[in-house]
Amino acid sequence: HTRCLSDWSSDVCSSDLQPKEQQEGNRFREGPATPLGSGFYIVAGMFSERKGALDMVFNLHEKGYKDAGMGFDSIRGKILVYLLRSGDRNALEPEFSRLRRIDEFLGLQLIEIPGK
Numbered sequence: 001h002t003r004c005l006s007d008w009s010s011d012v013c014s015s016d017l018q019p020k021e022q023q024e025g026n027r028f029r030e031g032p033a034t035p036l037g038s039g040f041y042i043v044a045g046m047f048s049e050r051k052g053a054l055d056m057v058f059n060l061h062e063k064g065y066k067d068a069g070m071g072f073d074s075i076r077g078k079i080l081v082y083l084l085r086s087g088d089r090n091a092l093e094p095e096f097s098r099l100r101r102i103d104e105f106l107g108l109q110l111i112e113i114p115g116k
Contacts, residue, residue, distance in 0.1 A: 033050060033070050033071055035071065035072050036072060036074075036085075036113055039085055039113060040086055040088070040092050040110060040111065040113075041085040041112075042084040042085070042092065042108055043081065043110075044060065044068065044106045045081040046079070047079045047080075047081070049079075053080075056068075056070075057069065067083065069082060075113055089112070
């Protein structure tokens with residue numbers, strides 16, 4: 001059984017045709033960079049402009065890093081793209097080393113944002 005294209009298109013919206021991951025990426029790309037709290041962060045990039053940070057987060061999500069996010073670091077005046085954060089440096093060191101071995105090209109840094 002077939003239906004003509006005009007019938008078919010009337011009950012399918014364009015968002016139904018996109019993969020779920022792409023839809024999630026698009027929703028994230030519209031979100032703001034929220035202020036980051038104090039603590040240690042594993043950072044994949046620092047950006048002066050929002051577009052560069054958004055592109056990096058989107059690319060990380062495509063690579064499988066679904067927890068990648070971005071936030072504004074008021075100390076440095078930059079938008080940070082981070083993979084992981086914790087209040088304790090010692091707890092974060094092993095994960096930092098593991099991620100650097102997996103993705104050396106990302107130039108990951110372990111940075112601290114001091115409390116106010």
